[in-house]
Amino acid sequence: MRTANQIRVLIVDDNADTLEWMKVLLEHDGYATRTADSGAAAEEMRGAWQPQLVLMDLRLPDIDGTELLTRFKEAAPGTEIIMISGHGSVARAVDAMKAGAYSFIEKPVDPDVLLAMITKALERLRLSDENQRLRAQLKGRDRFGDIVGSSEKMQQLFQLITLAAPTDANILIHGESGTGKELVANAVHQNSKRADGPFIRINCAAVPADLIESELFGHKKGAFTGASSDKVGLVQLAEGGSLLLDEIAEVPQQTQVKLLRLLQEREFRPVGASNLVRANFRLICSTNAPLDPQSSKLREDLYFRINTITLEIPPLRDRPEDISLFCDHFLTQFARQHERPVQGIHSAARNALLRYSWPGNVRELEHVLERSVIVAAGTEITLQDLPEIFQQPRRSPASRDALVGQLTLAEIERLAILQALERTNGNKRAAASMLGVYRPTLYGKLRKYKLGEYGKSEATLKPKGGVSSPRDARVAGGADDD
Ligand SMILES: Nc1ncnc2c1ncn2[C@@H]1O[C@H](COP(=O)(O)OP(=O)(O)OP(=O)(O)O)[C@@H](O)[C@H]1O
Ligand SMILES: [Mg+2]
Incomplete structure (x- = not known):
């Protein structure tokens, strides 16, 4: 009996006996099968029946098996193909695998081995289908858990989170203040295999430098003044779950060395303790600091450890x-x-x-x-x-403070003139009046800044983005109003 959700397997071989026994074997195991005794018949069947899996003899009367395989892969890349090779043709079978076959099996074919191989190939097929389904599902979605965003950049981020979260790889989340680093860290943990475990977070910038080690690693009673009892550190609290080191760049240098050792050895020593403790957690770090080695406060070796995967959150x-x-x-x-x-x-x-x-x-x-x-x-x-x-039309409030420190006075003046001209559609009298200068003064400045051509090729004179605010001049980090 055939049902709609039976897996379709096409068997291609020029030997009628082989076709027959394989057909019986597979149908007994619940697969729907069709057979083809030549390349031409196989191709016809592929178009008409669209098999999910193909068992293909390397040697066919009308076409070389590897050539047929290539055609199948071109027409239907999602099809899994297992090559059947005659005795002594292993080298060619390997070539076939390079061309995209899932695997090969040598004649005489052992039924159990064949069935096991088919199961595996189908598992791979299922996984890649699942992947595609996920991709399709993510595409066009305007949120991912609590993270909102429909832009292409956010869609890419969602996809990367989906792929990275289930792995145990160290994740570094990078983005300006207020871009949602903590939300993303949460999403990584929630979508990981450790989601049922603890999610421990420490803001490294908020903990005084001399306390951060005991916060992270814990301490023994009497390890230092004020250590009146044993304390369990956050690393230990994160056992089986994830540990978020927020603002990782603020970790003092000597603690960075200890963190590095922890990541290498997967064990640590509580402050004042003589024994080492094993650690099992997934590390997530975040920072809004620049990542380039010159300006970063992060040790390079630590940086390379923590950023197995970097999730970059674009500014708004x-x-x-x-x-x-x-x-x-x-x-x-x-x-x-x-x-x-x-x-x-x-x-x-x-x-x-x-x-x-x-x-x-x-x-x-x-x-x-x-x-x-x-x-x-x-x-x-x-x-x-x-x-x-x-409420001030066409004036970007962000630009006001951002100008100083980013631009020279002359650049600011040039920008002001450009904006005045832009707003008055190139009317110099109106622009001069807007700027509060006499017209001759404006003409002098237009010459000085080589803006005399304004209006003739307006596009090249407009500030980048064509907006009144010099967006590129903004100070990184911006207002942190929390
Ligand atoms: N994509 C988003 N969808 C929904 N809310 C968001 C998004 N991005 C940020 N937010 C909200 O903005 C606020 C700031 O986010 P969050 O604290 O995660 O930022 P951050 O990058 O960690 O900032 P900082 O570097 O200042 O710590 C939060 O209230 C968060 O819920
Ligand atoms: Mg944050």
Whole structure:
């Protein structure tokens, strides 16, 4: 009896007896089978029946088995193929494997070996199907657990988390302040094999340098003044689970050496103890500090240990597609939380939110939305409900403080002139008036900064991004308003 979910196996061999006994063997084991005694027949069957697995003789009357295999793999890359080779043709069978065969089996074929091989091949097929299904599922999703984001960059991140989390590899999460490093760390733990184990977190920047070792490794009573009893360290608390070292770059140098040893040996010594303790945890680190070896406070050897996989979270300004999504997400969340009747965002307010460069990233946006939901009088957030900084049209508040320290005075002046011209559509009289200078003064400066051509090739003169804010000039790290 055939059922719809039977696995379809095509057997290709020019020997009628072989075809017959294999067919009987496989059908007995519940597979649906078809047979083909030549390459041409096999190809016809592939198109019409689309087998998931093919048993293929290396030697066929009309075509070389390896050639047929290549054609099958081209037409249906997902098909698993097992080659059947005659005695003494192992070398050719190996070639076939290089061309994409799953495995090969030598004649005379042992039925048990064949069945076991088929089971394995199908398991691989199932896994790759599962992978594809996951990919398809992730594609176009606008959240991953608690992490919101529909931009291509976030979709890639979700995919990487899905792949990396179940492995036990050390993970380094890198991103500016407020980009959601902690959320990502959580997602890694939740999607790992250790999800049922503890998830222990330490913010290395918040612990005084002289206490961090005893926090991490624990200590014996009397190990130092103030150690009035034995203390279990966080490494031990993370046993069987994951350990998040938040702001890893802030770990003092001598502790970095001990961490390195811990990662190498998988054991550590509590402060003041004589014995070593075995450790079994998955390490997740995060940092917003630059990772390049010159400016990093991290020892290079430690860095290479902890970053087996780096998850890079892009700043919000690099994925503006996500801003609107976040606005709606936080609006719904805070309206419910604060029991406010707010249901939407007026277009002028939304535009102002979209134009802003968000130096504090998602955290900053979250705070702005929370505040706006609370102060909004009606069912819609209007421009007036946003912090004052959003109400000056076409002016990016982030740019104000960011200019100094990033640009020279001359560069700032040049930028101001460009912006004035941009806003007045190149009208120099209006631009001079906007800048509060006489027209001749403006002309002098246009010459000085070689902007005399403004208007003729406007695109090249506009600041990058065509927006009024010099986004690239922003100070890394931005506002941390927590
Ligand atoms: N993709 C996101 N989806 C939903 N919420 C987010 C996202 N990214 C950040 N947030 C929210 O923004 C806030 C800051 O996130 P988080 O604390 O994870 O940032 P961080 O990168 O660890 O920042 P810091 O470097 O300052 O510690 C949190 O309230 C978090 O819920
Ligand atoms: Mg954090």
